[in-house]
Each structure stands twice: as structure tokens, then as C-alpha cells.
Amino acid sequence: MEEGNREEVAEVALNDVVDAVIERAPYAQGKVIRERRVEFSIPAEKLRDFLRVMKESGFEMLMQITVVDWLKEGKFELVYQMWSVTHSTHAFVRLEVQRDDARLPTVMDIFPVAETYEREAHEFFGIDFEGNPRLGPFILEPREYEKHPFRKDFSTLSYVKEIYGEDFDRYDESKTNYVI
Amino acid sequence: MVMVSNLEVPRELRKEALKHDMYLKPISEDTYELFFGPQHMATENFSIILKMDGSRVEKAIANPGFLHRGFEKLAEQRPYFTNIALLLRICVPESDVPENIYSMAVDELVGWEVPERAIWIRTVVLEMARLASWMFWIMGFANEIGLYTAGSWAAAYRERFMRLFEELTGGRVYHIYTVPGGVRRDIPGDRWLRQLGDTVEYIKSKLKDFDEILFDNYITFARTEGVGVMDRKFALDHAVTGPNLRAVGVPYDVRKDDPYYLYPELDFEVPILNEGDSLARVLVRRYEMEQDLYILEQLLEMGPPGGPYMVQDKRLKSLPRFKVPAGSAWAHVESTKGDFGAYVVSDGTHKPYRVHIRGPSQSHGITVLEELLRGARLADVPVILKTLDNCPPDIDR
Amino acid sequence: MDEMKIDENGNGRVMEQENERTEGYDRLSYPLKEFKVFEPLFRWARKKSIWIITFCTGCGGIEMPPLMNARYDLERFGMMPNPSPRMADLFLITGYVTPKTLKRIIITYEMMEDPKYIMSHGSCPINGGVYWDSYNVVKQLDRYIPIDVSIAGCMPRVEAVMDGIMEIMRKVERGEADGWKRYRDNYEWYRRNQDELFGKGWRKETARRWLKWL
Numbered sequence: 001m002e003e004g005n006r007e008e009v010a011e012v013a014l015n016d017v018v019d020a021v022i023e024r025a026p027y028a029q030g031k032v033i034r035e036r037r038v039e040f041s042i043p044a045e046k047l048r049d050f051l052r053v054m055k056e057s058g059f060e061m062l063m064q065i066t067v068v069d070w071l072k073e074g075k076f077e078l079v080y081q082m083w084s085v086t087h088s089t090h091a092f093v094r095l096e097v098q099r100d101d102a103r104l105p106t107v108m109d110i111f112p113v114a115e116t117y118e119r120e121a122h123e124f125f126g127i128d129f130e131g132n133p134r135l136g137p138f139i140l141e142p143r144e145y146e147k148h149p150f151r152k153d154f155s156t157l158s159y160v161k162e163i164y165g166e167d168f169d170r171y172d173e174s175k176t177n178y179v180i
Numbered sequence: 181m182v183m184v185s186n187l188e189v190p191r192e193l194r195k196e197a198l199k200h201d202m203y204l205k206p207i208s209e210d211t212y213e214l215f216f217g218p219q220h221m222a223t224e225n226f227s228i229i230l231k232m233d234g235s236r237v238e239k240a241i242a243n244p245g246f247l248h249r250g251f252e253k254l255a256e257q258r259p260y261f262t263n264i265a266l267l268l269r270i271c272v273p274e275s276d277v278p279e280n281i282y283s284m285a286v287d288e289l290v291g292w293e294v295p296e297r298a299i300w301i302r303t304v305v306l307e308m309a310r311l312a313s314w315m316f317w318i319m320g321f322a323n324e325i326g327l328y329t330a331g332s333w334a335a336a337y338r339e340r341f342m343r344l345f346e347e348l349t350g351g352r353v354y355h356i357y358t359v360p361g362g363v364r365r366d367i368p369g370d371r372w373l374r375q376l377g378d379t380v381e382y383i384k385s386k387l388k389d390f391d392e393i394l395f396d397n398y399i400t401f402a403r404t405e406g407v408g409v410m411d412r413k414f415a416l417d418h419a420v421t422g423p424n425l426r427a428v429g430v431p432y433d434v435r436k437d438d439p440y441y442l443y444p445e446l447d448f449e450v451p452i453l454n455e456g457d458s459l460a461r462v463l464v465r466r467y468e469m470e471q472d473l474y475i476l477e478q479l480l481e482m483g484p485p486g487g488p489y490m491v492q493d494k495r496l497k498s499l500p501r502f503k504v505p506a507g508s509a510w511a512h513v514e515s516t517k518g519d520f521g522a523y524v525v526s527d528g529t530h531k532p533y534r535v536h537i538r539g540p541s542q543s544h545g546i547t548v549l550e551e552l553l554r555g556a557r558l559a560d561v562p563v564i565l566k567t568l569d570n571c572p573p574d575i576d577r
Numbered sequence: 578m579d580e581m582k583i584d585e586n587g588n589g590r591v592m593e594q595e596n597e598r599t600e601g602y603d604r605l606s607y608p609l610k611e612f613k614v615f616e617p618l619f620r621w622a623r624k625k626s627i628w629i630i631t632f633c634t635g636c637g638g639i640e641m642p643p644l645m646n647a648r649y650d651l652e653r654f655g656m657m658p659n660p661s662p663r664m665a666d667l668f669l670i671t672g673y674v675t676p677k678t679l680k681r682i683i684i685t686y687e688m689m690e691d692p693k694y695i696m697s698h699g700s701c702p703i704n705g706g707v708y709w710d711s712y713n714v715v716k717q718l719d720r721y722i723p724i725d726v727s728i729a730g731c732m733p734r735v736e737a738v739m740d741g742i743m744e745i746m747r748k749v750e751r752g753e754a755d756g757w758k759r760y761r762d763n764y765e766w767y768r769r770n771q772d773e774l775f776g777k778g779w780r781k782e783t784a785r786r787w788l789k790w791l
Contacts, residue, residue: 036438037510060416064538066523081510081523081538085416085430088437090510113419116546124252139245139576140713141677143776149712150253156712163774164716218678219632219685221660225678246678247635250711257710266707272636319642335646342643353639353732573636 014038017057017087025053039092044104047095051080051107054093058086062107065117067125071152074099076127080107097127106131124150211238214558218246222324222562226545226572232558240553242546248576255535260286261499263532265356270537271574272353273316276309277515278537279358281522284440284511286360289504289526292493296485298362303441304376305348305357306513307476311383312341313516314469317569321462322394324562325403330394337386340379347372362490373480380476387470395466404458408552408564411456418551419543422518423468424568426452427460434514442482448475458567465516465569503530517541517569539574546575616752623666623692624749625655627742630665632685635672637698640735649735654742662688667745670724672732673701673708674715676774683771684780686722686760693757694749696726696741698733706731720770723756 018030018038028050030040042050051062059082066079080093097104106129107114118129119138126148129135137145147154214230217223227243251270255263267282268275280302287294294302315338322330342352347368349355357364367373394400410420415428425432433450435443451467453460495502506528512521518540525534545568552564633641644651645658659665662685674682686693697718700706708714718724725748728741748754760767772779 061419061421063419063519063521064523064536064542066534066536068525068534079508079523081521083419083519085432085437090438090512092508092510111419112417113543113547116542120542139248141245144676144713147712149250154253154712156250156253156257157710159712160710160716163712218634218681219630219660219662221631221658224633224638225635246675246681248675248677248713249673249708250713254708254711269636269707272639316639316642319646331642332646335642336648339643339648351732352734353636 014087014089017084017089021053021057024057025050036089037092038089039094041094044095044097048105048107048110050093051110054082054091055110059084059089059091061085062111062114062117063090065114065121067121067127067150069099069125069150069152071099076102076125078104078121078127102127104129108132124148126151210234216561222320222565224572226570226575228549228553228561230553230558230561235558237553237556237558237561240550242549244545244572244575246576247573251577252535252537255532257531259500259530260502260504260532261359263535264359267535267537268354268356269573270539270577271515271517271520271571273571274309274313274515274517275354276305276358277513277520278522279355280306280513281511281520281537282524282535283358283360284513285509285522285524286504288509288511289507289524290360291505292361292491294362294491295488297366297487297489298491299441300479300482300484301363301367301489302358303443304476304479305355305363306441307472307479308341308344308376310472310516311469311476312338312345314465314472315341317465317516317566318390318394321566324566325399327394327397327399330390333386333389333393337383340382344372344376344379347375359490361493361496362488364490366489367484373484376476377480380473380480384473387473391466395463400462401459403560403563404462404567407458407560408556408567409455409457410548410552414551415456418548420518420548421540421543422514422516422569423464424461424518424544424548426450427464428456429454434512434519438512440511440513442479446475446478458563461567461569468516501530503528504532512538515540517571517574518544520574537574537577539571539577541569541571541575544568545570545572620750620752624746627655627666627694627746627749628657628659628664629667629669630662630685630689631658631660632668632682634670634674634678634682635699635701637669637671637732637738640698640732640738641669641671644735644738649739651739651742654746656742662686663690665689666693667742668693668695670695670697670702670718672699673706674718675713676715679715679718679721680775680779683722691757691761692749692754694725694745694754695722695756696728696745697724698728698738698741699731700729701731703727703729715774721767721774723759723767725754725756 014032018032022028022030027046028040028042030038032038061083062080063083064081066081068077070077075096076099078095078097082091082093084091104127106118108131115132115134118132119134121127122129122135123138123140123145149156211231211233214232215227216230217227218225225246229241229243230237231239251267254266258266263282264279267278270278315334318334319331322328322334345355346352349357410428412428412430415425415430421432429452431450431452436450448471451464451471453464504526506526508523508525510521510523512519520540521538523536524532527533549568549570553561556564643649668686668689670682701708701714702718705714705716715721726741726744728737730737745754
């Protein structure tokens with residue numbers, strides 16, 4: 001019984017956090033997913049403004065920038081994963097950009113660690129973060145970097161065949177549903 | 181030809197170096213470029229390019245990527261359960277952590293209530309992995325500052341955990357043990373639990389020796405005090421987590437702040453120090469080791485609850501075609517290196533649509549390292565690397 | 578002519594050796610022909626003092642410390658980890674190799690003095706292992722550098738690694754560990770494979786890449 005009460009209290013407190021953020025950034029939509037998880041969706045052009053609001057509302061750490069390639073919709077979904085030490089809460093900040101010619105402003109000056117995440121997102125998905133001076137081959141070699149290998153239209157199987165020229169007995173391009 | 185003015189390089193060596201185009205390279209009159217790693221013991225296949233002014237680092241550039249295998253791409257092509265055998269290779273010294281975060285995220289997506297027994301086993305495995313990883317870290321760090329005896333001891337004590345892991349899971353380093361819905365095998369028996377208790381007791385008695393030879397040693401203090409200092413704001417801005425964050429006075433521990441498994445029921449403390457230098461980072465790790473031993477003792481006292489060790493579900497009959505409902509989930513655990521997280525996106529098929537792993541070294545190993553190295557002496561570079569506990573495979577993935 | 582060759586390849590050492598090979602005997606093993614009598618003694622001495630270069634190229638590196646330390650104690654075989662490639666005899670390829678690492682492996686290997694041996698850990702250097710469809714893992718390492726002994730499995734147990742090392746020692750004693758000779762004799766072939774993978778002139782490009790950041 002007591003447990004349940006505590007959970008309810010936590011959720012009410014979380015609702016307050018979300019409301020406070022939305023009050024300062026009315027363009028955003030936010031909701032509480034479950035205990036310690038909240039979610040915001042914002043338009044791409046408001047990114048810098050919104051992250052600044054988030055930082056001031058107690059979400060101090062940018063844990064990761066996740067890119068999801070929705071090939072059919074022709075969109076990249078970016079999830080800025082943030083953690084608040086103050087509220088002990090994880091926030092997903094979601095936004096979408098067009099898949100071809102994806103551009104976003106950098107958030108390096110707000111969260112210096114974003115430099116690494118943006119370099120990575122640029123390398124694997126080819127998203128341009130305007131204002132980040134260090135975009136370029138980072139983890140990959142230049143040849144693989146040009147392919148942006150985490151995009152859904154990059155086939156690693158045919159690439160392996162092309163580069164290493166191996167004919168594996170396990171290798172079968174015609175199989176669409178692949179079980180190792 | 182520009183001469184290296186402040187460094188006496190024999191003429192033949194310089195000639196050869198220029199011919200090979202690989203080694204010391206004068207950039208201007210006073211500075212030169214130095215490749216630190218990947219062929220270096222401290223870096224573990226990770227490279228730092230240093231712009232040196234004499235023996236002082238003027239600028240450092242981290243050069244990761246030697247271990248990139250494209251896990252996240254490969255995970256999109258394999259079924260959910262097969263991915264366990266792949267993703268655990270992200271964190272080599274602590275391979276249970278990627279298993280667990282991925283399993284937790286899939287559990288959340290499917291909506292499974294993992295059985296109590298599996299939860300207990302997972303908690304024990306995570307804590308054992310933490311202790312084995314601490315031992316590995318002691319070994320690396322002690323060898324870096326020249327205290328080889330402590331390093332040898334730690335390597336020997338780590339073997340005890342390796343043996344226990346081998347009996348429990350069948351593997352020494354890669355266990356492939358935690359799977360979505362539970363664990364793969366049951367505990368071997370009471371004898372194993374007794375052995376674990378003995379090991380915990382033994383390591384606990386040996387902590388005193390480690391104090392004398394390593395943590396309370398004049399050499400450790402001389403090598404680490406005031407080296408690589410960061411403050412609270414810097415640490416939060418750079419998303420520093422784990423012991424490195426607790427060394428600047430922020431009491432953030434995933435086990436307390438976002439509790440998972442049995443941690444809400446366990447009694448332990450989160451040690452913090454305020455100095456933020458390498459010494460504070462070393463000592464925080466020392467205190468955490470003690471807490472981990474205490475946690476394992478409590479878990480053993482609690483004993484494994486009865487019941488199944490795997491969730492009972494008809495869909496598990498054909499694993500390759502096992503489908504997960506569409507959605508996304510984030511799960512993270514506290515590893516010895518910091519906050520290890522996984523973001524799994526499912527589109528309702530039998531393969532994940534996207535798996536994204538957040539390794540703590542992504543921030544520790546790139547931006548933080550580059551900042552801390554600026555102005556440091558060349559001899560301090562390995563110390564800073566080791567006290568940050570940089571783990572290259574989780575940067576590269 | 579010689580000078581030109583060195584410039585093109587960016588590495589003079591191997592070419593020098595290749596010229597000497599034509600003289601009919603092995604300069605490195607026998608500076609004087611009379612020393613051939615002592616060959617068994619040399620082999621025995623080499624077998625008993627194999628120094629390992631400390632280059633953890635993959636996940637297998639985590640099994641090296643237990644191998645060197647208390648439980649398995651490799652030093653009783655006269656083996657020692659050594660940071661300098663110039664002094665090392667044995668190169669352990671501990672696990673999968675990415676193209677980026679392979680460049681460094683080749684450079685380090687060419688810096689080592691003859692005779693030199695390579696042992697590879699795990700399935701990945703043999704055929705790619707679990708990374709058989711990964712775009713960034715070299716599939717067949719033997720095409721780029723010569724390997725003397727391969728250990729299968731993932732991850733090979735410490736006992737398996739020790740077995741591999743014993744095998745290397747046996748081969749050294751019998752004079753069968755001839756990877757370095759193969760590399761010298763078939764240098765053109767290895768070189769062509771390397772250039773096919775990385776593109777021509779990769780040695781210079783890799784070194785130059787970072788200058789603009791500094």
C-alpha cells in the first residue's frame with residue numbers, strides 16, 4: 001500500500017516537471033511514460049532552444065543522441081537521451097528530420113559532450129550538424145565513412161562481398177529472411 | 181629541413197623516421213607530434229595523438245575506432261535472442277553488462293515479469309562482474325604506476341571469479357548467460373553458493389593487503405594527487421558517470437537513482453569524494469569495491485528464491501521467430517566504468533529495428549580525456565587514462 | 578633504382594632484405610656460412626626466449642594478463658611482454674582485426690626484427706567468426722600477413738593459448754615457423770593484397786591524416 005502511494009507521489013512530481021518544461025517551451029509535447037521516464041516531442045528547428053530549457057529545468061546530462069532511420073517514411077528520428085540528477089529521471093527528446101539532406105544545429109555549446117555524439121551520428125548516418133567543426137571520419141576509415149553504414153539502405157552483406165571478395169558458404173543474398 | 185630543437189634525436193633515427201613517415205614529426209620549431217598507442221600497454225588498442233611541447237602535452241586528440249565492428253548494424257540483422265551472443269562483446273572486461281541492459285530493454289518491450297529467482301541470479305552475476313572488473317582495473321592501474329605486485333595479486337584474485345563464472349555459465353570471459361526473460365541456466369547447486377561465499381570472504385580479507393600495497397601507498401599518492409582534475413560543472417556538462425562523477429561530489433549511482441533488480445532491497449552506500457583528481461577517482465573505486473563485497477554478502481544471506489529461472493511463455497518455443505511488440509525502451513545499469521545504457525527500438529518483427537548502446541567511455545574517452553590531458557606531463561598520460569577507466573570497445577562498438 | 582623503390586613503398590627495410598635474398602644464403606640467420614653448424618643451438622635459444630610484443634588488437638587481450646600472471650605464469654617459458662617492436666619475436670593477434678588496426682599491425686610487424694612469428698587467437702582472424710558479415714572486420718588475415726599458428730574458438734581459453742605457444746616453440750625448434758621468410762619471399766603478393774584493401778599509398782595517408790587537427 002505504502003509502495004503504491006510512493007509511486008503515485010513520484011508520478012505526480014514527474015507531471016509537475018513535465019508541466020514546468022512545457023510552460024517554458026509551449027511548442028513541445030510531453031508526457032510521462034512510466035516512473036522515471038518522460039518523453040518530449042519537439043519540432044527540429046526549436047532544438048537548441050528546447051535543450052537550453054531542459055538544462056535549466058534540471059536535466060543536466062546528455063547521455064546519448066540516438067538516430068533511428070525510418071526508411072519507409074523517409075525520415076530520421078533523433079532521440080536526445082537526457083538524464084536528470086536532480087529529478088532522477090530519464091527524458092527522451094524526440095524530433096524528426098528529412099532523410100535526404102538531413103541538417104540540424106549543433107548543441108555543442110550547451111552540452112560539450114554532444115560533440116562526440118554528433119560526430120558519431122554524422123559518421124554513421126550522414127546527418128550534418130551545423131557548427132560542429134570536427135565532423136568527418138572518426139571511428140571509421142574514410143572509405144567506410146562515405147557509405148554511412150548504419151543507414152538502412154546500406155547492405156553490409158554485399159559490401160563484405162565486394163571488399164573482401166569472400167564467398168562464404170553461409171552467405172546467400174537471395175534469402176530475405178535471414179536466420180543465422 | 182626543420183630540426184627538432186628541444187629533443188635530441190640521433191641523426192639516423194630521425195632519417196629513418198622521416199623515411200617511414202610514421203614517428204616523431206616536427207610540426208614547428210618547438211612542438212612535435214607523438215602517436216600514443218595503439219601499440220601501447222595502457223591504451224588497449226586506442227590511440228591518442230599528442231602535440232607535445234617538450235614533455236608537456238599541448239593538445240591531445242583521441243583516435244578511437246580500432247575495435248569498431250558495427251554491432252548496432254549487425255544486431256539489426258539477427259533475431260532477438262541471437263543478439264545476446266553478439267552484443268556482450270561490447271564490454272570485454274564486464275561482458276554481463278551489455279547482456280543485462282539489452283535483456284532489460286527487451287523485457288520491458290515484451291512486458292515480461294522476470295521470475296524472482298532469475299532476478300536474484302542476475303543481481304549476483306552483475307555484482308560478481310563488477311568485482312572481477314575492479315580486479316582487472318587494479319591490475320591495469322597498478323601496472324601503470326609501477327606497482328606490479330598489486331597487479332599480479334589482482335590478476336590472481338580475478339581468476340577466482342572467472343572460475344565461478346565458468347561453473348555457472350560455461351564461459352570464462354563471454355558468458356552469454358542473461359537472456360530476455362531470465363537466465364539461461366540454473367545455479368549449479370549449493371556448493372557453488374558456498375564457493376562464492378568463500379571467495380567473497382577471501383577477497384574481503386585481501387582488501388587490507390591491497391590498502392597497504394596500493395591504496396595507502398606513498399607512490400600512488402605521489403603519482404595521482406592533483407593529476408587530471410575536473411570540477412562538478414565540467415563533469416555534468418561532459419556526461420561523466422560512474423566513479424569518475426562520484427569523485428567530483430555528485431552522488432549519482434544508477435543502482436540508487438534508477439533502481440533495478442534487487443537493489444532497492446539492498447543496503448549499501450554510494451561513496452563520494454569532492455577533490456575530482458585522479459586520487460579521488462582511485463579511492464572512490466576502492467570504497468565501491470568494499471560496498472560490492474557487502475552487497476554480495478547480503479545477497480548470499482538472502483539466498484536464491486525458489487521458482488523458475490526463466491519466464492514461462494509459449495512464444496519461447498521457437499526462438500528465431502520470437503516477435504517483440506513495436507515500441508522503444510531504454511535500460512541502463514551501473515557498471516564499473518559508469519552508466520551503461522541500451523536503447524532498443526522494435527517494429528514488431530523478429531529482429532530489432534535499432535539497438536543503440538551508450539558506453540560510458542564515449543564521454544570519458546574522447547572529450548573528457550582530451551580536456552584533462554591538456555597541459556599534463558607525458559608520464560601522467562597513462563595515469564589519467566587508467567583513472568578515467570577508459571574502455572575502448574564501448575567507444576567503438 | 579633502389580632509392581626510388583623505397584620512396585614508392587614508404588618502407589625501405591623489406592626491399593633491402595629482398596635484395597640480399599638473391600645472394601643465396603640467409604643473411605639474418607647466418608652472417609657467416611660456417612655458423613650453420615650452430616643452427617640447432619640457435620633454434621633452441623630462440624625457442625627459450627620468445628618475447629611478446631604488447632599490442633592488444635582485440636578482445637583476446639583480456640586473457641593476456643592471466644596468462645602472464647600468477648595462475649598460468651608464462652614467464653617460466655622465457656617469455657616476456659615487451660613494449661618495443663624492435664625487440665619482440667612473437668606477435669599475438671588477439672582477436673578480430675579491423676582495417677584500421679590491420680594498418681598498424683602491418684607497420685608494427687614490419688618494424689620487428691627477423692625472425693618473427695605471429696600467432697592468432699580465436700575464430701575471427703581465420704574467417705571472420707561472429708563478424709562474418711561485418712563491414713569493418715578483416716575476414717582472412719592470412720592474406721595480409723603470414724600467420725604461423727592459429728587457435729580456433731571464441732574466446733580461446735588460456736590453456737588453448739598456452740597450447741598454441743607450445744606449438745610455436747616446437748615449430749621454432751624444428752625450423753618450421755617460417756612466416757617471416759614467407760613474408761619476405763612473397764612480399765609482392767602480400768603487398769598487393771594490402772594495397773587492394775587499403776588503396777595505394779595508405780602508409781603516408783594514414784600518418785598525414787591527423788596533422789590538420791593539431
